[in-house]
Amino acid sequence: MSTLRINVVLFGIGNIGGALIQQVLESQQFFLEKKNIELRFPIITNSSLAFFEKEGLKNTWEANFAQSAIPFRVEDIIEYTENQGLENLIAIDATASPELVKSYISLIQNGFHIVSANKIANTLNHDFYKEIRRNLKKFDKSYLYETSVGKGVPIINTIRDLHFSGEKITKIRGVFSSSLSYIFNRFGNEKLPFSKILQDAEKLGYTNADSREELSGNDVAEKVLILAREIELQVEITEVKITSLLLPNLNRKHTKSEYASRKDLFDTPYKIAKLTQKEHHVLRYIGEIDVESNTIEVKLVSEPINSALGQLKGTDNIIEIYTKSNGVNPIIIQGGGTGKQIVARGVLNDILKISDRMQQLDQTKYKERVWL
CATH class of the missing domain: 3.30.360.10 (Dihydrodipicolinate Reductase; domain 2)
Known part of the structure; x- marks a missing residue:
């Protein structure tokens, strides 16, 4: 089977986000060999600017971001992924922003799984908490947030x-x-x-x-x-x-x-x-x-x-x-313990769990096509 490409949209390139990108770059070959997946970052953002990368991140992502990032709204990111036909989407919330949390439901409705180190969404009123879960079930998406409580502890x-x-x-x-x-x-x-x-x-x-x-x-x-x-x-x-x-x-x-x-x-x-x-x-x-x-x-x-x-x-x-x-x-x-590397590794672990689920679904679809 062909390699499964996972498109990761990273919100937040501070300490955790930057460490996450570096960990992925360092382990990319390992993931290809052991899991047959490619983790790609088509979009990375800070609080106000986004960098759109069509060919995937290179080791010069920081320079690329500084030179080419533009103002964005979450709606712009959703539109971009639709126009580019990007599949297997995971949104990463490596911010501490209450604003991004407001877009979780819209992201889920538009094809994104979510991984978050930000605990805000799960601490708001219980009606919002239930509404996220209702949409996850309706659109068959995952929302993982292990690092929001325990960092590297499960x-x-x-x-x-x-x-x-x-x-x-x-x-x-x-x-x-x-x-x-x-x-x-x-x-x-x-x-x-x-x-x-x-x-x-x-x-x-x-x-x-x-x-x-x-x-x-x-x-x-x-x-x-x-x-x-x-x-x-x-x-x-x-x-x-x-x-x-x-x-x-x-x-x-x-x-x-x-x-x-x-x-x-x-x-x-x-x-x-x-x-x-x-x-x-x-x-x-x-x-x-x-x-x-x-x-x-x-x-x-x-x-x-x-x-x-x-x-x-x-x-x-x-x-x-x-x-x-x-x-x-x-x-x-x-x-x-504490530190950006530990939190980033926990976020990456959640990404890989969702990637495994995507791969199982992809294999099921492949077997169905072969059978037909």
Whole structure:
């Protein structure tokens, strides 16, 4: 059989998108030999400009983009793929944009599968969430987003497989933030003030330059909301109870400069929290879905140092999945780390899953033609 060409439209050529292109270029021959597929990037975009490449990306894609990119709308991209007769379409959302999310349904309706590292679509109101799934079913398309929660860790697939095999999941809890994992892992093991470790995390790029997004708990809340919806709980983000790590006197109401200059205010309350724990315990910032009590929480807890959550190191995430069959012994998924290469590799893995599905369909059509 001939090689199957997969046309990947990449929205977002920042850190993740750029790393993804490089990984594909480096592995293209491997995919041809092992999977008989060619991953082609006919269109790449940033937030406002798109580069249309008829012959596929070369190693000079960055120069080509800088020289030839033009303003675009998503409608222009859909029209281009139709005019060029492009098939086997996958749209990649490597942005953090709420605007692109609004076009997911239109993309699905016009022949695109979707792979996203952007978690926004799955955290909006439940009506929108259901409408995406209705269109996926109607147009027989896939939407994969493993990296929106676990980066390189297969959390979503594991939970989805358990749920749809009929297993009753009773609780999900864990550390979902690589940045907060790093901060509290160091805080538990070192005699340093909280503010010093927080500043180190910012300098290393583990948090945003303004770390209040991570400390607010919103990122973890969105991740646990996504997992709750994977087990078909009809919940909204407003139903997630968030205990923020920010302080009454240092929070998102303050200016960036005020926040940057007053981080030492964190030191006393977190030192007290650390010292007033039980012996051989450490602090962890977790998300928790308790199905039986119908609660979803994001909170700071104290864990035994020899427990699964207590023994974390580095920037690892760890998730405990409690089921009716396993009782008090959870399924544990641990790993992750942080960085653009890990996220890009996870996105590429989702692309390859959809490509495998396309290839199976193509082989079925080929056999039908031969039979006829």
